Structures are given as structure tokens and as C-alpha cells.
Amino acid sequence: MSVKVAVNGFGTIGKRVAEAVLKQDDMTLVGVTKTKPDYLAMIASRMGSLYVPEDRVEKFQKAGIEVQGTLKDLLEKVDLVVDATPGGVGKEYKPLYEKFGVKAIFQGGEKHEVAGFSFSTLCNYEEAEGKQFARVVSCNTTGLLRLICALRNHFKVKSVRATIIRRGADPAETKKGPINAIVPNPVTLPSHHGVDVRTVLPDLDVQTVAAVVPTTIMHSHVLNVRFEEPVTREDVLKVLEEAPRILVIPSELSGVKDTAKIIELARDVGRKRYDLYELAIYEESVSVEGDELFLMQAVHQESIVTPENVDAIRALTGLVSKEESLKKTDSTLGIVR
Ligand code: NAD
Numbered sequence: 460m461s462v463k464v465a466v467n468g469f470g471t472i473g474k475r476v477a478e479a480v481l482k483q484d485d486m487t488l489v490g491v492t493k494t495k496p497d498y499l500a501m502i503a504s505r506m507g508s509l510y511v512p513e514d515r516v517e518k519f520q521k522a523g524i525e526v527q528g529t530l531k532d533l534l535e536k537v538d539l540v541v542d543a544t545p546g547g548v549g550k551e552y553k554p555l556y557e558k559f560g561v562k563a564i565f566q567g568g569e570k571h572e573v574a575g576f577s578f579s580t581l582c583n584y585e586e587a588e589g590k591q592f593a594r595v596v597s598c599n600t601t602g603l604l605r606l607i608c609a610l611r612n613h614f615k616v617k618s619v620r621a622t623i624i625r626r627g628a629d630p631a632e633t634k635k636g637p638i639n640a641i642v643p644n645p646v647t648l649p650s651h652h653g654v655d656v657r658t659v660l661p662d663l664d665v666q667t668v669a670a671v672v673p674t675t676i677m678h679s680h681v682l683n684v685r686f687e688e689p690v691t692r693e694d695v696l697k698v699l700e701e702a703p704r705i706l707v708i709p710s711e712l713s714g715v716k717d718t719a720k721i722i723e724l725a726r727d728v729g730r731k732r733y734d735l736y737e738l739a740i741y742e743e744s745v746s747v748e749g750d751e752l753f754l755m756q757a758v759h760q761e762s763i764v765t766p767e768n769v770d771a772i773r774a775l776t777g778l779v780s781k782e783e784s785l786k787k788t789d790s791t792l793g794i795v796r
Contacts (some may be wrong), residue, residue, distance in 0.1 A: 462776050465510075465537040465561075466491040467530065467552060469499055471761050472566055473543030475734065476768045480541075482791040483769060485778055492534045495629055498524035516666075534559040542566065549573060553592075562590075564771045567597025567655070567764070577658035580770040581608040581703065584781035587774035595767045599623055599678055600655040602646055602758035603667075603736045607660065608681065609702035610695070610752075615687035616663070617750070623652055623669035624679040629761055632675075642671045677718040677735075678758040685751050692747040699740055703785050704766060704794060706737035716741065718757050725759070734762035736794050747765065766792055 462485065466477045469491040480488045490508040493500040496519045503509040504524045510533040511519050511526050519526050527533075534540065534555065539562040542549040546568020553573060556563040565574050574594035578587055582604050587593050596604065603621060610616055625644060628635035644650065650669035657663060699709050708715050715724055723731040736759075744755035766788045773784040788794075 460485065460778065462486040462539055462772055463489050463537040464772060465533045465540040467494050467540050467542050468544035468548070469503055470543060470545070471631075472764060472768075474499065474542070475732075475762055475765045476541050476543060478583070478731075479765050479769050479788075479792060480772070483787065485787070486769075487537050490527060491534065492530050493519075496524050498719055500524050502589055530555075531559075534561055537561055537773055539563065541772070542569075553624065556592075562775050563592050564768060565592065565594040567595065567600060569594055571655075571658040578767065578771050578774065579604040579608065579659050580767050580774075580781065580785065581605055582659050584774045586769060587771065588777045589647050590775055593769055593771050593775055595764050596655055598658060598758055598760040598763050599625070599652050599669075599680070600659075601763050601767055602678070602680060602738045602756060603652065603656050603665075604659055605701075605702070605704055606740070606756065607656070607663070607665075607684075609698060609705060610684060611660075612702075613694075613698045614690055617685040619653075619656075619663040619666075619685075620683040621652070621654065621665070621667045622681040623650065623667055624681070624760075625669055625671045626674050626676065626678055626760055627671050628675055630675045635678065636673070637671065638673050640673070644669045644671045660756055674718065676722045676733075676759070677739075678760055679718060680756045680758065682756065683751065684754075684755050687750070689749045690747055690752065692745060695747060696745055697741065699730070699745070704737050706735075706739045707740055707742050710743045716743075721757055722759070730793070732761070733759075734765070735759035736762050736766050736792055738763065766794065 466473045490510045492510045513529045541564045549565040550567040550573045574592035578593040649666045652667040653665040725735045739757045746753045769788045770784045
């Protein structure tokens with residue numbers, strides 16, 4: 460069986476998910492939507508898969524961009540839509556997805572309630588089967604959950620405290636900032652990220668604080684995890700090194716000690732758009748004091764949710780097991796573990 464997929468919203472997340480879907484042998488990308496006739500619309504049109512809202516067909520035709528049909532035409536043809544429209548827009552589309560009887564995957568910019576089920580491959584893949592809607596949690600939450608669920612598979616986690624240093628904007632977002640400030644986000648504590656983690660792990664004692672800084676390439680997290688019992692640094696490192704989609708940056712790679720160097724590494728190994736799907740953890744930062752773990756990690760915000768979106772398609776449609784989906788997604792995206 461091949462799941463027929465649409466991507467509504469062909470921006471930072473949508474274009475990456477669409478390309479990832481094209482690489483899978485058990486799903487077919489039927490089409491993507493654009494609202495503006497820009498260069499991305501031209502790329503989608505050349506792929507022969509561009510659909511637009513009903514009232515924009517003329518606008519695209521005037522710009523010389525051929526469209527295959529309207530969003531409604533596209534929804535007629537698919538089993539599932541990945542909604543990658545800007546945060547808050549996805550909920551407006553939910554009634555349409557319901558009307559057309561398609562499954563839908565929303566993104567982290569939507570509230571948990573829009574889908575009623577928040578998804579993270581390592582934490583709750585199996586719970587998605589049979590559901591109509593899922594929401595792939597945000598980039599920061601995906602990073603936190605990868606770490607937490609990898610640890611929970613081996614240790615009893617008592618509490619998690621995280622300080623999140625957020626990128627100010629994605630590289631192309633020239634209207635966003637800050638360009639010269641560190642902005643508490645929010646200034647009242649805690650931040651929403653811990654709340655978001657609990658949409659997937661409701662029983663977890665987790666609190667987060669966050670600040671936005673002038674960088675575009677990655678988020679950084681400073682983590683403090685408390686366990687029910689003492690652990691050793693060696694045991695923690697072994698678990699992290701063996702966990703899927705976690706890249707422990709070895710101490711021996713002495714040049715790689717900041718987000719710029721991590722991105723340079725992604726460039727040098729030939730990752731398209733310097734996408735780093737893996738959660739990057741600095742080995743040297745991993746420290747254990749009795750029952751407490753401290754570490755620092757980095758999240759490439761534009762790409763970390765790509766593999767989770769591909770898995771969510773399989774999880775909602777019951778195509779294959781979690782282990783098989785991890786294997787398929789990671790091998791096609793070039794993720795080595
Ligand atoms: P984006 O602005 O880069 O892309 C959104 C796309 O949707 C654009 O192509 C835009 O033209 C299109 N669009 C706008 N209004 C539309 C409409 N009414 N109907 C259809 N398409 C419309 O946004 P993004 O960064 O890709 O974010 C998409 C979602 O992913 C959001 O929920 C966001 O919170 C989440 N997310 C973003 C990041 C990130 O770092 N950019 C990371 C993880 C999750």
C-alpha cells in the first residue's frame with residue numbers, strides 16, 4: 460500500500476516534508492499547495508504537483524505558473540494531508556479536512572487541542588494508529604522529547620529542567636529579530652515548552668525557561684535531568700550514543716563546540732540546506748553528579764521535525780511498526796543512527 464499525501468503550506472517545514480515523502484517507497488506525494496506565486500511555487504509547478512486556493516488560480520496563471528488544480532481538487536485525491544501552514548492557520552483548515560475525510564498532521568505552531576494528539580516518534584508512535592489527526596510537536600519540544608524518551612527507556616526520570624536559548628528567526632525571515640538583544644521569552648516563568656512536553660508525557664515533572672537570541676541557525680538547550688537513583692556518566696553516554704536520531708558530538712572532534720561548527724559539519728557532510736535532522740549533544744557537556752545529569756544540546760529548528768512528520772504518516776495509517784518506520788525514514792534521509 461502507498462499512502463497518498465498532500466502538503467498544505469510549502470514553506471520551511473512543508474518543502475522539507477514534501478521532499479522527504481518523495482524519498483519513501485510506501486507513500487506518494489500527490490501535490491503541494493502555495494498561496495503566493497513565488498519561486499517556490501515555480502519549483503512545485505515544475506514538479507507537476509502545484510495546487511492553490513480556489514480564489515488564487517487566476518493570480519498564478521497571470522504570473523505564468525501552471526497549476527494542477529485547487530486545494531479541494533487535491534484533497535479529493537489524497538488519504539492524508541501534512542498541514543505546514545503558519546502557526547494558527549492549520550486550525551482554520553481542520554473543518555475542510557474533516558469534510559473531505561482525510562487524515563491530517565498539524566505542526567507545533569498549532570495548539571495541542573487542534574489535533575487532540577501530539578506526536579513524537581520515540582515517545583508515542585504506537586498511540587497514533589487509527590487516529591484521524593496528529594500534531595508533530597515543535598522543534599524545541601521534539602529535541603527535548605528525543606532526549607527524555609531515550610533516557611526513560613533505560614532510567615527512571617524524576618524531573619527535567621531546561622533552559623532554552625532560542626534562535627531569533629529562520630535564515631530567510633528578514634523581518635524578525637532581535638538583532639541586538641537577549642529577550643526573555645516569556646519574561647514570566649515557566650515557558651510553554653514544558654507544557655508542550657507534557658502533551659506527550661503528561662506524568663513528567665518538567666519545567667522550562669526560554670530566551671531568544673540573535674542567531675538564525677539553531678536553538679540550544681541546557682538540561683538538568685534528575686533520576687530516581689544515581690546513574691553513571693558512562694551509562695548515560697552509552698544510552699545516548701545508541702539512541703536513534705541523537706548525534707553525540709565526540710570530545711575528540713575538538714573543533715565542534717558551538718552551533719556554527721555543528722552547521723558547518725552538516726554542510727561538509729553534504730546535507731542539503733545544511734539540514735541536521737539529529738539532536739546534537741556535546742559529549743563534553745555530559746556530566747553526572749549522583750542522581751543528576753547535566754548536558755547541552757542543539758536543535759536545527761528547520762529540519763528536526765522532518766523525520767517525525769514522515770513517521771507520523773506511517774503511524775496514523777498503521778503502515779508499519781515504529782522500528783520499521785525509524786529504519787525506513789532514517790535510511791532515506793541519510794541519518795546514520
Ligand atoms: P513558513 O512561513 O516558512 O511556511 C508556511 C507556508 O504556508 C508558506 O509557504 C506560506 O506561504 C503558506 N501559507 C500561508 N498561509 C497559508 C494558507 N492560508 N493556506 C496555505 N498555505 C499558507 O512557516 P514554517 O516555519 O514552515 O512553519 C509551519 C509550521 O511548522 C508552524 O506551525 C510552525 O510553528 C511549525 N514549525 C516551524 C519550525 C521552524 O523553525 N520554522 C520548526 C518546527 C515547527
